[in-house]
Amino acid sequence: EDKLSRDHRVFDHTSEGAPGLLSLAGGKLAAYRVMAEETTDAVCTRLGVSRPCTTHQTPLPGGEATPAVPEVAARAQLDPYAAARLVHRHGARAWEIVERIERDPVQRRVLCACEPVTEAEARHCIETEWVSTLEDLRRRTHCGGGPCQGARCARRAAWLLAGYQGGDAALADALLARFVTARWREQQPVVGRGNLPQVEQMRWALRRSDT
Numbered sequence: 001e002d003k004l005s006r007d008h009r010v011f012d013h014t015s016e017g018a019p020g021l022l023s024l025a026g027g028k029l030a031a032y033r034v035m036a037e038e039t040t041d042a043v044c045t046r047l048g049v050s051r052p053c054t055t056h057q058t059p060l061p062g063g064e065a066t067p068a069v070p071e072v073a074a075r076a077q078l079d080p081y082a083a084a085r086l087v088h089r090h091g092a093r094a095w096e097i098v099e100r101i102e103r104d105p106v107q108r109r110v111l112c113a114c115e116p117v118t119e120a121e122a123r124h125c126i127e128t129e130w131v132s133t134l135e136d137l138r139r140r141t142h143c144g145g146g147p148c149q150g151a152r153c154a155r156r157a158a159w160l161l162a163g164y165q166g167g168d169a170a171l172a173d174a175l176l177a178r179f180v181t182a183r184w185r186e187q188q189p190v191v192g193r194g195n196l197p198q199v200e201q202m203r204w205a206l207r208r209s210d211t
Contacts, residue, residue, distance in 0.1 A: 005026065006026070006027060006028050006031065007026050007027070008024060008025065008026035008027030008031065008035050008038075009024070009025055009026055010022060010023075010024050010038055010039050010042045011023045011024075011025065012042070020046070022039065022042055022043060022046075024038075024039050033055060033056075036055070037053055037055050037056065040053070040055075041053060060091075061091075061093065062090050062091030062092045062093040062094075063091050063092070064091075064092050065091070065092040066087065066091060066092070067087050067091075067092060067094050067095060069083050069084045069087055070083075072086060072087055072094055072095075072098055075098050075102065076097075076098045076101045076102070076108065076120075077101075077105075077108060078101075078108065078118070079116070081116075082110075082116050082118070085115065085116070086098075086118075086121065089141070089142075090121075096124060096128075097118070097120050097121050097124050100120040100123065100124060101118070101120045104120075106119070107119045107120035107123060108120065111143060111153055111156055111157060111160070112141070112142075112143040112144060112146065112152075112153040112157070113146075113148075113152060113153065114145075114146020114147050114148050114152070114153070115141070115142050115143065115145070115146050117141045117142065117143040117153075119160070121141055122137060122141060122143060122157065122160060123160070125137060125140040125141055126160075126161060126164055127164075131161070132161075132165075133161075133175060133178060133179070134150075134154060134157055134158060134161065134175055134176065134178070134179035135178070135179060135182050137157055137161065138150075138179075143157055144157065144179065149183065150179065150183070154176055154179055154180075155172070155176055158172040158173070158175040158176040158179070159172045161175055162175060
């Protein structure tokens with residue numbers, strides 16, 4: 001796999017009878033900003049736009065500064081590891097989560113012990129990052145993505161998310177069922193006979209967990 005090319009290229013399909021159509025092929029996620037920049041430059045050239053590109057000077061959300069971990073830990077009264085993880089995932093936006101905890105210390109409680117993810121972080125992502133499913137929450141925070149694979153936190157997270165959507169136990173169960181199904185789709189292609197019992201046990205634990 002390491003020998004696979006990571007090169008990318010922007011293709012102009014004018015010569016194929018599709019003027020105005022550009023496509024991008026190749027590359028990998030780690031280089032998405034430069035790939036987007038080159039594609040945008042190609043589009044601007046064809047549109048006659050000559051403004052210089054500034055994307056390489058514009059930080060991603062939260063990337064404008066790196067909070068000091070000891071300060072985050074002290075203000076939020078978090079374990080240093082939890083604070084470091086918060087800074088790593090959210091950058092400068094970690095302060096928004098710290099401020100939530102300062103306003104409501106109850107949100108300091110840990111939702112996902114494996115990562116660890118606080119209730120404040122989960123609520124922040126639900127409210128500001130368009131989280132509508134447990135899979136969304138896992139992508140934003142890695143809640144349910146640790147060693148227990150959600151066995152200790154998925155149901156609690158489902159109840160939290162269902163509360164935002166005006167739902168009840170039925171909705172929480174539906175969100176949890178969707179999460180279990182999504183994890184199975186990810187694992188099924190690579191599950192061997194030796195670890196199938198472990199995967200099935202995890203699916204059972206996710207559905208039966210009362211925590």
